[in-house]
Amino acid sequence: MSSELLLNIYATWLHLPRKESGVLVILTLIILSSVLTAIGIFDFLVQKFKSALIIPITGFAHSMTSAALEYKNEGLVLGIGANIFKLAGTVILYGVVAVYIFGLIRLLIIGG
Template identity: 50%
Template sequence: MITKDNYANDIKPYQPKPKLLKNCLKAFVVGGIICAIGQGLTIFYIEVFGFTEKTAGNPVVTTLIFIAALLTGFGVYDKIGQFAGAGSAVPVTGFANSITSAALEHKSEGIVLGVATNMFKLAGSVIVFGTVSAYIVGVIRYLVEQFL
């Protein structure tokens, strides 16, 4: 009789071995390039538009999100994601790619029931997680400042 354990042991010799070092290197390089582009945009916004280091962050993130959404629409970001894995998924551009992909995938169902609904299914969980995490960190910081 075939069980889960037997099956897992039987297929193990046929599974490809992951190339961990190569995958980590690709993720590191692509993630680094995305961060370097972000740093270049920061310098651009500071030099050209007179932002400070603190205030340049918002337009930089917005620009990165816009570029990622545009590249997703043209089908380029998916190829970057296949090559880099987590190196393209972890930065804010990966979130923009996920949202845009969900919107494009369901555009045939209409603007409200297709694009908006499916786009915000993904965004909703991220927004809730971010809000709850920020609240918890804020409470911890407040308590640490009060008692230390």
């Protein structure tokens, strides 16, 4: 609901079409959740709101930021680089696989 509100605000204030203002909404949510993770607030919010924050893009951004924070002491390459996708990697992999499968189904049934 808050995303919908944000979408309308962007659409009216910046005079953007709905599709482009949607991109801005996603960017805002990603930045906001990453900052909240970094200052140590997001994990308390997760305890309270649970899946409402974990399932959307906020959860994805949070999983990457929290992993990066966790491994920052082990260096840029072997620490952050190797571990930032520790939780998010599985979402990316199966997200891409699912897109291929459903894209193929759509192509075969509806024809593109």
